[in-house]
Amino acid sequence: MNKNNSSQISLQEKYDYLKTEFKQVLKGKIVKSSEFFDEEINDIIERKDSKENIFFLKRLIDSVGDAVIATDKDGRIIYWNRSAEKLYKWKAEKVIGKNIVDVTPTKTSKKQADELIKTLINGDTWQGEFEVQDKNGRIFPIHVTDSPVLDENNELAGVIGVSKDISEYKELVNELLMKEIRFRELIYTINSGIVIYEVKNEGLTGEDYIIVEFNQYALQHERKNKDEVIGKSLKDIRPNIDDFGLIDVFRKVWKTGQAEFIPAKQYVDKNFSNYYENRVFKLPGGEIVAVYDDVTVQKKVELELRTSEKRFRTITEDSPDAIFITDLNGHFRYINNSAYTMLGYAQSKLKGKNFIEIIPPEKHEMMQGLFQKALNNEHIFTETELVKKNGNVIPVDLNAMKLPNDKIYGSCRDITERKKAEKKIIQQNKEYESINEELLQMNNELKTAKNKAEESDRLKSAFLTNMSHEIRTPMNGIMGFTELLKNPGIKGPQQKKFIDIIQKSGARMLDTINNLISISKIESGETEINYSQVNIKEIMQDNVLFFKPEAEKKGIQLKLNSQPEGILIIKTDRDKLQSVLTNLTKNAIKYSKKGTIKTGCYLNNNSIRFFVQDEGIGIPKDRQKAIFKRFVQADIEDRKAFEGSGLGLAICKSYVDMLGGEIWLKSEVNAGSTFIFTVPFQV
Numbered sequence: 001m002n003k004n005n006s007s008q009i010s011l012q013e014k015y016d017y018l019k020t021e022f023k024q025v026l027k028g029k030i031v032k033s034s035e036f037f038d039e040e041i042n043d044i045i046e047r048k049d050s051k052e053n054i055f056f057l058k059r060l061i062d063s064v065g066d067a068v069i070a071t072d073k074d075g076r077i078i079y080w081n082r083s084a085e086k087l088y089k090w091k092a093e094k095v096i097g098k099n100i101v102d103v104t105p106t107k108t109s110k111k112q113a114d115e116l117i118k119t120l121i122n123g124d125t126w127q128g129e130f131e132v133q134d135k136n137g138r139i140f141p142i143h144v145t146d147s148p149v150l151d152e153n154n155e156l157a158g159v160i161g162v163s164k165d166i167s168e169y170k171e172l173v174n175e176l177l178m179k180e181i182r183f184r185e186l187i188y189t190i191n192s193g194i195v196i197y198e199v200k201n202e203g204l205t206g207e208d209y210i211i212v213e214f215n216q217y218a219l220q221h222e223r224k225n226k227d228e229v230i231g232k233s234l235k236d237i238r239p240n241i242d243d244f245g246l247i248d249v250f251r252k253v254w255k256t257g258q259a260e261f262i263p264a265k266q267y268v269d270k271n272f273s274n275y276y277e278n279r280v281f282k283l284p285g286g287e288i289v290a291v292y293d294d295v296t297v298q299k300k301v302e303l304e305l306r307t308s309e310k311r312f313r314t315i316t317e318d319s320p321d322a323i324f325i326t327d328l329n330g331h332f333r334y335i336n337n338s339a340y341t342m343l344g345y346a347q348s349k350l351k352g353k354n355f356i357e358i359i360p361p362e363k364h365e366m367m368q369g370l371f372q373k374a375l376n377n378e379h380i381f382t383e384t385e386l387v388k389k390n391g392n393v394i395p396v397d398l399n400a401m402k403l404p405n406d407k408i409y410g411s412c413r414d415i416t417e418r419k420k421a422e423k424k425i426i427q428q429n430k431e432y433e434s435i436n437e438e439l440l441q442m443n444n445e446l447k448t449a450k451n452k453a454e455e456s457d458r459l460k461s462a463f464l465t466n467m468s469h470e471i472r473t474p475m476n477g478i479m480g481f482t483e484l485l486k487n488p489g490i491k492g493p494q495q496k497k498f499i500d501i502i503q504k505s506g507a508r509m510l511d512t513i514n515n516l517i518s519i520s521k522i523e524s525g526e527t528e529i530n531y532s533q534v535n536i537k538e539i540m541q542d543n544v545l546f547f548k549p550e551a552e553k554k555g556i557q558l559k560l561n562s563q564p565e566g567i568l569i570i571k572t573d574r575d576k577l578q579s580v581l582t583n584l585t586k587n588a589i590k591y592s593k594k595g596t597i598k599t600g601c602y603l604n605n606n607s608i609r610f611f612v613q614d615e616g617i618g619i620p621k622d623r624q625k626a627i628f629k630r631f632v633q634a635d636i637e638d639r640k641a642f643e644g645s646g647l648g649l650a651i652c653k654s655y656v657d658m659l660g661g662e663i664w665l666k667s668e669v670n671a672g673s674t675f676i677f678t679v680p681f682q683v
């Protein structure tokens with residue numbers, strides 16, 4: 001074998017060779033030439049000089065980088081090369097003859113030691129690792145190849161051990177191991193699915209992808225144990241993976257070595273309907289790695305958003321309302337079709353304009369104010385107007401608000417028709433109001449008429465009751481006493497008394513009939529005023545004079561209390577004035593049991609004020625107005641005690657009215673009454 005060849009021989013092969021040679025040396029044989037050594041060396045060997053030969057071999061073994069130690073069957077060291085000296089720090093001369101166990105104490109387990117000895121006795125080579133201690137006490141790991149040396153009886157004669165320090169290698173391995181552990185930890189705990197595939201048919205088509213690694217996230221996502229996935233094809237786990245297109249990408253990555261990203265895509269089978277994002281790359285060892293994320297939720301949200309955005313757009317476009325979106329300065333950014341139609345502009349003619357340009361000038365200030373409010377996140381609802389391209393103005397309901405994306409949204413509803421309807425309603429309302437007023441008026445009139453009818457009905461009953469009483473009572477008197485007078489036995493004072501009663505009854509009836517005539521004349525408007533020059537003082541005096549006897553008969557004083565100075569003549573109706581005075585004086589006497597009745601008159605501004613004051617029974621407050629009505633009496637219960645038709649005060653009031661004056665009273669029950677009336681002072 002030439003030089004070049006020998007340099008290509010592996011170290012192991014050299015050891016194996018040396019092992020054979022050494023066996024020969026131990027047996028005292030001359031070692032034969034070997035094809036592993038170069039020709040020069042061969043020459044030396046060829047010279048068959050065994051000393052030289054041995055020396056050569058020693059040198060050769062010394063030159064080996066690994067420690068080579070030979071022991072006899074008892075473990076006594078018979079050879080210790082240079083590298084052994086270097087490794088174990090013992091010089092050869094110090095260890096030759098000593099037991100290997102004492103020189104290089106080792107840390108082997110019993111099991112390992114037994115296995116070693118068994119292997120060597122069997123004539124086999126043992127390889128293994130254990131820790132050993134050098135001369136300086138350093139303990140370090142070594143890799144050992146122990147080969148047995150057998151004698152002619154195939155008995156173990158000795159051992160050749162080749163050992164080398166593997167502490168650096170161990171450190172390296174540990175470091176790599178740590179890196180691997182960290183890397184695995186990362187893969188396992190990461191929140192994405194990581195799957196490593198071995199490519200089946202690598203070098204051909206990259207056809208199938210067999211799972212060799214499946215991280216925790218992926219296991220959870222697939223709802224599988226590691227055993228169920230490792231060694232399986234991707235197709236076993238995801239039957240529809242071809243439709244998803246991942247295999248194609250794997251092939252591409254496998255072929256080009258370039259990493260690929262597959263954006264969110266849907267995978268569907270009977271178990272899954274999810275969206276995944278995949279990153280695929282190739283490891284230096286040829287495996288394919290897929291890192292994937294389930295983005296179903298994001299994708300669905302995105303789809304929903306897109307759908308709702310589309311829906312919104314459709315609604316906006318199709319909305320009959322004009323919809324505008326402006327920026328924060330009020331410049332149009334979006335205008336829907338209805339807006340163009342409503343305002344009469346051609347498409348896109350409003351884009352970029354400011355909203356204020358479609359507002360009538362008189363509303364600018366208000367609308368700018370509202371725009372500011374919308375900017376401050378206030379929701380605006382208002383009625384306003386928009387100006388069409390042709391200058392016409394449309395009334396609209398405006399609804400505006402700020403959008404989250406710093407835009408202002410406004411929708412305008414044309415309310416022309418509503419406004420018209422409102423106007424119509426207002427007009428109609430007015431009409432109804434006036435009809436209502438008319439109806440109310442009619443109602444009032446009807447009420448008055450009804451009241452009047454009721455009143456006249458009541459008056460009619462009152463009249464009938466009063467009249468039957470007021471006529472029957474004196475009539476009974478007249479009839480009764482005239483019957484008595486027929487008796488010839490009735491004479492003298494008794495006869496006079498009966499005639500008096502008949503006269504009084506006649507007078508009372510005459511009074512009633514007079515009153516009736518007066519009131520019916522008043523009612524029918526037949527009463528006339530006959531003006532003449534009337535001496536007031538004379539009338540007053542006559543009145544007192546006339547009633548004095550009647551009053552005194554009841555023990556009441558009747559006085560003319562006060563009168564203006566001098567002669568007082570005015571232009572008035574004498575009979576009516578007299579009638580009023582008579583009535584009031586008669587009542588004063590009638591409704592008094594004692595005390596004084598004062599009468600009088602005095603000038604007050606442009607009228608003469610007459611009064612008749614008594615200290616009689618008085619009139620309750622709630623009856624003071626009613627007594628001026630026909631047939632009404634103050635106290636219905638007591639009426640019989642006083643006799644009367646209830647017509648006197650009604651006649652008085654009518655007469656005073658006719659004369660152009662007023663009549664009223666002041667009265668307190670049981671204290672007395674004062675009737676006052678005026679007549680104009682005219683001459």
Ligand code: ADP
Binds near residue numbers: 633635647
């Ligand atoms: P009558 O014929 O019943 O007196 P009048 O019209 O004169 O009718 O009076 C109406 C009623 O007013 C009387 O029935 C009586 O109740 C009350 N009245 C009138 N004058 C007086 C008075 N001076 N004092 C108390 N009550 C009076």
